[in-house]
Amino acid sequence: MKVSKKLALATLLVALGVDSAQPPAAPPAGGGRGRGAGAPAGGGRPAAYPDRPPADPAALERGKALYGVQCNFCHGSDARGGEGGPNLLRSELVLNDKRGESIATVVQNGRGEMPKINLTLPQIGDIADYIHSFRVGGYDISRNQPLTILVGDAAAGAEYFKTTCASCHSVTGDLKGIGSRFDDPKQLQNYFLMPGGGRGGRGAGGGAALKPTTVTVSMTGGKALEGRLVRIDDFIVVLTDADGLQHTVRRDGDVPKVEVHDPLQPHKQLFSKYTDKDIHNLTSYLVTVK
Helix, strand or coil, X not given: CCCCHHHHHHHHHHHCCCCCCCCCCCCCCCCCCCHHHCCCCCCCCCCCCCCCCCXXXXXXXXXXXXXXXXXHHHXXXXXXXXXXXXXXXXXXXXXXXXXXXXXXHHHHHCECCECCCCCCHHHHHHHHHHHHCCCCCCCCHXXXXXXXXXXXXXXXXXXXXXXXXXXXXXXXXXXXXXXXXCCCHHHHHHHHHCCCCCCCCCHHHCCCCCCCCEEEEECHHHCEEEEXXXXXXCCEEEEECCCCCEEXXXXXXXXXXXXXXXXCHHHHHHCCCCCHHHHHHHHHHHCCCC
């Protein structure tokens, strides 16, 4: 006996406990299929990231600037992990945090390889607001990759380079042909935002070799130790001199005098000054430098 496809489908639905006469249930309001919308009524998978009330826009701006300087390099621009730092959006500590009260313990004291960072509780609260503003789920807008990041004004980018970058860099010198060194404009953008933070363009040749961070320690008696900085904290400074010998010097407050020479310091200072427009314009200009 032949069985119609319609009857076979109806039989399957009954076996699965689905009433074919009823329309499918509508998704939860505001949640769609994203797990960040909260757990469905009657049980099911819990929310991947709790819904939170909108934060003060001014706090979000402060938090974004602080995150860019203090956290971006290790945890990534979208807080999903970066150079050695974990994904913050899936961290149980962050999930249970409200406005920095849980995060502050780690930030101010350090944990594992993460050093302590001298931030106040209000500053940490602003960073927490910014991290909590990211939504997690299939509908997450930050996962929708744009067709291109080249949305800026190249002419404005050339002017910005002239006034902000030209004192240290030159498109006919160290940055000659910079637009040809990277296969992806995003790699180029990451490179100028924080040189050495990524994997470069075509292998290791995408960006120019970086000078190491050096340090000068003024010892008693007028003697000075100079070399590549290995480690520095409130108690010691470790350096390797030109002969390859490593020196460890104890610190007591400001004694001895320690001067750190970080070639990336100007880039780090720009983090709190860049606007999205500046970054877009500068990227659109640099890709034209062939």
